[in-house]
Structures are given as C-alpha cells and as structure tokens.
Amino acid sequence: MSRNRRPTIVDVAELAGVSKSTAARALTGSTNITDETRERVVRAASAVGYERNHLAVGMRSGRSGMLGLVMPDIANPFWADVARGAQDRAAQAGMSLLVFSSDWDPDVEATHLQTLRRARVDGAIINPVSDSFDDLDRFGLPCVFIGSSAERFPDVSSVGSDIAQAVRLGLDRLVQMGHPAPALILGPKSRLARARFLRAVHEHCVERDVDPGILDIEDGEYTVEGGREAMKRLMARARVGHLAVFAANDMMALGAMMAVRDAGLDCPRDVSIIGFDGIPSGEFAWPGLTTVAKPGRDIGERAVEGLFDEIEHKPEHRRIYMPCRLIERGSLADLSTHAPKRIAGAGRV
The missing domain is CATH 1.10.260.40 (lambda repressor-like DNA-binding domains)
Known part of the structure; x- marks a missing residue:
C-alpha cells in the first residue's frame, strides 16, 4: 500500500x-x-x-458524531472544568465535542449557535448568556441548558449547581466563625445568578432574625478585576470592626484578596473572604481561599448524558440540581470566641 x-x-x-x-x-x-x-x-x-469515515457514516445514519458546548467564559477555570467533564463523557460514547466561548456576548453566542447548526452537530449544551434567550425555537437541535438562566426554560432539560444549598453552606460557615452578616460581592444586576444568590442570602438572614438590609453589597463583573474594584469600594466605606466578604465567584474573591493586599491590610487578620466555585487557583493563593465548590466536571458529564436522552427522544425535561461542598483553607478569621463591637457589614458610621 x-x-x-x-x-x-x-x-x-x-x-x-x-x-x-x-x-x-x-x-x-x-x-x-x-x-x-x-x-x-x-x-x-x-x-x-x-x-x-465519520462523514460517510453520518450521512447514512443521520448523525454526525459531534456535540456542541457553548459556555460564557472558557478562561474561567470553572467553565473549563465543565468542558472537561462534557468532553470526557462524550469521548466515552465515541463522540467529539466542539467547544465555544461566548465571552458573555449574546451576539457572539448567536454566531456560535449558527456555526453548530451548519456543522450539523447531533445536539448542544448551552449556557445562555442572556436571560431572555430567544433563539431556542429556531435552534432546531436537541439541547440541554446549564447555568442559572436554565430556570427560565422549564420545558428544556437542564443541569446546574444547587445554589441555595451552596450559599447556605458558605453562610453557615461564616456564622460559625463569628461573621453573622458579611458584605457581598455579586455579579451584574442583569444576571439571574445574582438574584438567586441574593435570594438565598435573604432567606438565610430571615431565618436568623437578621435584617438583610444591613448587608453591604457591591456588584461587579465575574472577573478578578471586577472583584478587586468591588473590594476597593467596600473598604472605602467607614466601618467598625472586622470585615467579612462573601464573593459570588472565586475569581472575584481572588481579586478582593489582591485589593486587601494593595491597601496594606492582611487577610484574614483584617478582612475575611470566602469564594464560590472551587477553582484550583484558590488553593495556591496566600492565604488559601476558603470556598464553596461547585461540581463543574460532574455538571458537564450529566449535561452530556441528558443530551443523549434528548437525541434519543426520551428526555424527562427536568432541572437537575447538583450539591456543592465547602473547602476550608485559610482566608476566614475565627472570631467565634470574640464578641465584635458591631455586626460586620453593618458598621457604617
């Protein structure tokens, strides 16, 4: 030959x-x-x-052997972990995965969806960057949603973290460590994830007879720089006593830790910080970032399994909530044996 x-x-x-x-x-x-x-x-x-020759096989079977994944930010290690889980599960089934990052831009997302249709993928996993995702009827392919926006589409199968359970884990730990009312660094007001996080915080406060209105809140982009700038604004406010902060993702939390160092302060001596996501870089920060870890890889795997059901026309059309876990490191000060003069997060003067 x-x-x-x-x-x-x-x-x-x-x-x-x-x-x-x-x-x-x-x-x-x-x-x-x-x-x-x-x-x-x-x-x-x-x-x-x-x-x-997969092209020839696909022409005969009506299948391409390819799946699509459209996520908002592949530079965020959490989303990379989701992609890895999806890729591994697809590979087990002998299928390939095309991965796209929308960079939180609805127009870019629309372009990626069009590309997937042209590539004749068998189905797609999508994290809609817009909570008013309007391309579903025109998508024309089996799909599974991931992320917070999925809750707006009850007729679409979806997989995501149990945000209420996760936020409660973080808040319970803060209370145990002597931080009953932490300040919050949240994402943009346009994102449903922010509302879900804040709703869980409010429910937790009400259960403990704490007025949610006393909480200091700063919004920012889900990036290191977004967390850094939000932390600067929090520290610029007059307050009494130790400051504790719960950030809506680890990248924001890491940015907040940078802002603390920039101000000549120490974490956790002066400021306690807890993150949300469980990305690997939190382990290598100094101090290590205490965080609530979302099961990114498991979410990717389960989303692919749900997509297989969609492709085979046997979906259950339900929302799968996956539990999160607390990872203890060194970014929270233990004030549980001390009675602070004023409640952290409410100390405006």
Whole structure:
C-alpha cells in the first residue's frame, strides 16, 4: 500500500483475513461477530492506520458524531472544568465535542449557535448568556441548558449547581466563625445568578432574625478585576470592626484578596473572604481561599448524558440540581470566641 494512499476497510479486511463486510461490522460494534474476530479486525485496523469515515457514516445514519458546548467564559477555570467533564463523557460514547466561548456576548453566542447548526452537530449544551434567550425555537437541535438562566426554560432539560444549598453552606460557615452578616460581592444586576444568590442570602438572614438590609453589597463583573474594584469600594466605606466578604465567584474573591493586599491590610487578620466555585487557583493563593465548590466536571458529564436522552427522544425535561461542598483553607478569621463591637457589614458610621 502506498504511503500516500489513505487506508481503507479493504486493507483492514485483507490483513485480518476476513471479508470486507465482516471487517465493517466488527468496527461498528455489531453483535453478530465473535470476540476473537473483532479483536483481530481491531488489531488490523490499528496496524494499517485505518480510521472510519465519520462523514460517510453520518450521512447514512443521520448523525454526525459531534456535540456542541457553548459556555460564557472558557478562561474561567470553572467553565473549563465543565468542558472537561462534557468532553470526557462524550469521548466515552465515541463522540467529539466542539467547544465555544461566548465571552458573555449574546451576539457572539448567536454566531456560535449558527456555526453548530451548519456543522450539523447531533445536539448542544448551552449556557445562555442572556436571560431572555430567544433563539431556542429556531435552534432546531436537541439541547440541554446549564447555568442559572436554565430556570427560565422549564420545558428544556437542564443541569446546574444547587445554589441555595451552596450559599447556605458558605453562610453557615461564616456564622460559625463569628461573621453573622458579611458584605457581598455579586455579579451584574442583569444576571439571574445574582438574584438567586441574593435570594438565598435573604432567606438565610430571615431565618436568623437578621435584617438583610444591613448587608453591604457591591456588584461587579465575574472577573478578578471586577472583584478587586468591588473590594476597593467596600473598604472605602467607614466601618467598625472586622470585615467579612462573601464573593459570588472565586475569581472575584481572588481579586478582593489582591485589593486587601494593595491597601496594606492582611487577610484574614483584617478582612475575611470566602469564594464560590472551587477553582484550583484558590488553593495556591496566600492565604488559601476558603470556598464553596461547585461540581463543574460532574455538571458537564450529566449535561452530556441528558443530551443523549434528548437525541434519543426520551428526555424527562427536568432541572437537575447538583450539591456543592465547602473547602476550608485559610482566608476566614475565627472570631467565634470574640464578641465584635458591631455586626460586620453593618458598621457604617
């Protein structure tokens, strides 16, 4: 066989000593092939460097063997973890994953969705960057939603973190450490994730007979710089006593820690900070960032499994809430044995 010629199923059959049809059935997972024959054909395919023509297979089956994933920010390690989980699960099923980042831009997202349609992917996992996602009816492909916006679409299968459970984990730990009313660094007001986070905080406060209105709140982008600037604004406010902060994601929390250092203060001696997401970089910060970790990789895996159900026309159309866990590091001061003069977060003078 010429080195310039692509190996064919005929080359595999000849080397394995079987017919062309037998070789084809062995490589497509047919059940009426003995294990010994299948193994012989697989070895022959590997030896000659044969790869199935997935385009031709797709034309016959109506499937491309490809899935799409559109996420808002692949530079955020949490979303990268989601992508890894989705990719691993797709690979287990012999499928490929096309990954796109919308950078929180609805127009960019629309372009990616159009590309997926043109690529004739079998289905897509989407985190809509706009809570008024209006392209669903025109998308024309099986899909599963991830992220907070999914709750606005009850007829679409979706997977996400249990935000209420996660926020409660963080707040319970803050209370245990002597921080009954932390300041909050949240995302933009346009995002449903901000409303869900704030709702969980308010419910927790009401249960403890704490007025949610005393909480200091700063908004910002879900980035390191967004957290840094929000933290500067919080520290510029006059207050008494120790400041505790709950940030809506770890990148914002890491930016907040940078702002504390920039101001010549110390975390956790002067300021306590807890994050949300569980990205690896929080472990390497100094001090290490205490955080509530979302199961990014598990979300990716479950989303792909849900997409398989959509593709096979057997979806349950339900929202799967996945539990989060607390990761203890060193960014929270323990004030539980001290009675602060005033409630942190309410100390305006």
